[in-house]
Amino acid sequence: MxxxxxxxxxxxxxxxxxxxxxxxxxxxxxxxxxxxxxxxxxxxxxxxxxxxxxxxxxxxxxxxxxxxxxxxxxxxxxxxxxxxxxxxxxxxxxxxxxxxxxxxxxxxxxxxxxxxxxxxxxxxxxxxxxxxxxxxxxxxxxxxxxxxxxxxxxxxxxxxxxxxxHQPLPVLGRLAPAPSAAAALDAVPPVPVREGGIRERFAGLSAFPVWPPTEGQGLGPDDVHDRLAELVAAAVHRYATHGHGSPIMLVHAATAPNAVLRTLPALPRELWAPSLEAAWAASAAVTAAYSPAAAAPYAPTGLSPEEVFERAARHGDDHTIKFTDTALDVGDGTALAAAVRSIDLNDPVL
Structure with a gap:
């Protein structure tokens, strides 16, 4: 990545x-x-x-x-x-x-x-x-x-x-450690009230799985970078199966940690571990607030990355453009399928 x-x-x-x-x-x-x-x-x-x-x-x-x-x-x-x-x-x-x-x-x-x-x-x-x-x-x-x-x-x-x-998240409890970013996102408990705006939903957050299992302690900078890239990929992939729960809001579960990943090279390495922890909290919070109860099937795409982004650009929706940009950073077949899923789920504007 x-x-x-x-x-x-x-x-x-x-x-x-x-x-x-x-x-x-x-x-x-x-x-x-x-x-x-x-x-x-x-x-x-x-x-x-x-x-x-x-x-x-x-x-x-x-x-x-x-x-x-x-x-x-x-x-x-x-x-x-x-x-x-x-x-x-x-x-x-x-x-x-x-x-x-x-x-x-x-x-x-x-x-x-x-x-x-x-x-x-x-x-x-x-x-x-x-x-x-x-x-x-x-x-x-x-x-x-x-x-x-x-x-x-x-x-x-x-x-x-x-x-x-500036908005800190509530103080959160700790659930069992998850072995991977994908497993951690799957284990995030939904907020109890699935109504209202994001601030109201975030107020209902209670606990997240511990991820990575070391919570950044003892991880070297390269490990932090790799775990953050893993989180972005997991959130992009999850959109392919769960994006229908909230096609606009769930893009942020991927684009927020990717923003942190893009910023890492400009930061001193002692700030990388806390950046990973904050990125995980943001991705988990969006997942808890908007993820649906059940996954849905998605279709693979035979389009190239360039063709996928051209479709997103023609579609014109701002969230779709930004999510597709992040999906291209991940770059694998599932990520491209997730980008096409966002194009299909969100209303075109151009």
Missing amino acids: DTTGDTADHTPGDTTGTLDEALERLHTSGPERQGWLSNHGPMAVEALVRHGQAPIVHRWLDYYRAKLEDMPSTDTPVTAANWREALADPRRIADWTEYFERETTERPWRDVLVEWWPRLLPGIAAGATHPVIRVGHAVRTLLTTEETAPRVLELAHGLGYWAAR
Whole structure:
């Protein structure tokens, strides 16, 4: 599973500057709309450009931009002295965005990320995991392409969104250790009330299986990386059989840990083990909140990875595009079938 990507001086698949143009269009918008729904635009356009679909990006944005709302007004600047009182306050989204814009202008983006990653990681459930996913897309771009101003600004917007929506999970009990990520996801108990939004469902979480069995203790960095890649693959594969339970929400069981996996190369290795633990908690929480009681059959696909992503791009749904992007990171036949399953389960928008 490749998490490093292309090392060219432009976004893979983009020789036109489309990604920067798209991000500039999107950065006038806030990270949410209608009070809670996340702005998926920056994540979707990054995936589209990376997989060779740059020619359709502006047409896709013309459709998607009409859904978005302007960035909210600022209130009180976030500073090094008052950030704790502003953490997890969604009314401060614009203040947090401006804070990280200043930070990433005055300091290297890696330094800002390393300082804030351990502060934000306990709140990985924020915004239905969308902030960490947005950060993961931004970091992937910065690690594998030229560090242009719009790409650094995108990281600032992702971090600001995460800080404003910061949401720790409840204190959870410990169930029996699971031998594999797939077994661990299968053993996650469902929340007792399967109604309401994700915050209400997360409030009903009680206990998760211990995974990996060592909980990251004693694992070397390479082991942590491999376990995280295993988790992403297991969540993608599980979507093929369980995605029908909630075709939109269950994509996050895979895309959230994959965002963490994409970020690992930018982090010091002492942060890798806690990153694995947080990624497992996020994936398990989404699984507990939305997974159906029974599996369903799925059909293998004979399509190539490129053909699968082209289908997702033509389909146009933002979650489908992002899930297919993660499925292509996994890359095996079951992952491609899961991506096709997401295309079939979700309504097309283009």
